[in-house]
Amino acid sequence: MELKTHEVAKELGMAPRTIRKWVQKYKIPCSKNDYGHYVYDQKAISLLETLKANSEVAGTLDDYETPLQSTEPSTINPPFxxxxxxxxxxxxxxxxxxxxxxxxxxxxxxxxxxxxxxxxxxxxxxxxxxxxxxxxxxxPNVKKYEPPLIFDQPIKNKRRGMFRSIFGL
CATH class of the missing domain: 1.20.5 (Single alpha-helices involved in coiled-coils or other helix-helix interfaces)
Known part of the structure; x- marks a missing residue:
């Protein structure tokens, strides 16, 4: 049974773009159909499942050595x-x-x-x-007092002064 990229992605719960990137990066063996689309057999699907299981989060495979990475591009390490x-x-x-x-x-x-x-x-x-x-x-609010005007002074009772002057007190 051979599946297309979108079917494998749906089965693995991943994005089709991630599947294609992993196939190219880790040289996962799969064939192409007449239209140039990847077609995956059971072996390729199992390798992709192993890759997914060994990665914490999609996209972190660059930080870690995975079991499928190899020094030679033509060989693939066993998943164990x-x-x-x-x-x-x-x-x-x-x-x-x-x-x-x-x-x-x-x-x-x-x-x-x-x-x-x-x-x-x-x-x-x-x-x-x-x-x-x-x-x-x-x-304190200090008010500046202006000098008093003549008109502001209280009027003195002139009669009182007159009595004093008469009686000499």
Whole structure:
């Protein structure tokens, strides 16, 4: 039974473009039909399934050595590896995930620091404004008095002065 690219992609739950890239990159043996489309037999499908199982996420195969990669373009390594190699691959993946987590944590901390710095600057500005307002409230409003005019003085009772002058008090 031979399947076309879109059928294999649907069966594996992947994008057809990824299937075509893997066929070219890892030299998976498959034939082409009269229209130039890839046609996959059971062996090619099983190799693609192995590739998918060995990759954490589509697109990460560049970072890791997979069992199907080989130094010679015409040969394909068997899909089985010794346990030590599998453990090394697993340790490499764990280390990569830890590095990514550390990087993400650093980015989050940097973002939080920037946000806190911005908040502190806003609070500092607001405190300065409040200090100025308090200062204006505490300083007394001093009115400058102009010299009194003659008309502003109270009128003295002239009779009283007259009685004093008469009686000599």
């Amino acid at each position: 590896e010794p346990k030590e190699q599998k453990m090394d691959l697993l340790y490499d993946r764990i280390n990569r995930v830890e590095r990514l987590l550390d990087q993400k944590a650093d980015e989050v901390v940097s973002y939080q620091l920037l946000q806190q710095r911005k908040e502190i600057e806003e609070l500092t500005k607001r405190i300065g404004e409040l200090e100025e307002y308090i200062h204006t409230l505490q300083t």
